Amino acid sequence: MSETTRQRTRVQLPVDVTRPFDVFVNGVPQREGADYIVRGGWLVFERPMKEEGKLGLMRWASIMLGIAGSYRQNDSVDVAYERDGRKVVAAKIPVQPYE
Template structure:
C-alpha cells in the first residue's frame, strides 16, 4: 500500500465566476464537498492533479506524427453564468498547495 502523503491541488477561480457553477475534471462533473472544496475563490482538490510537460523534442515528434501524447494531462473546467448567459472557464491553471 502506498504510504506517501497525499498532495492537494488548488485551482484559482477567475474573478467573474460566481455561484452557482459546475466543475468538471477531464470532462467528468465533480461535486463540491465530495471531490473538491471551495475556499477563498479557490477550488481545492484533495489529490494531486498534473499537466503534461512537453519539451521541444517531444512536441516536434508529436507534430511530425512520430509520437503521441501519453502523459498525465488533467484539465479543470468551470461552467457558470455571465450576464445571464452560459460561460465556460476552460483548462484552468492549478498548482500543488505548499507543504
C-alpha cells in the same frame, strides 16, 4: 494519510464567478464536498493533478517518428457559470499544488 503527505491541488476561480457553478475535471462533472471544496477564491482537490506543458524538440521528434507517444498526465479543469444572465465556461484553468 497525514496532512503533510497528502497531495492536493488547487485551482483559482475566475474573479467574476458566482454560485451556482459547475466544475469539470477532464470533462467529468465534480461534486462539491465529495471531489473538491471551495476555500476563498480557490477550488481545492484532495488529489494530485498535472498539466502536460509544452513538449520539447526531442519529444516532438520521437512522437513524429513513432518512437514514443504523448501519454503524460494532462488534467483539465473547467468551470461553468453565469455572467450577465449568460452561461460561460472558464476552460483549462491552470492547476497548481496546494501549499
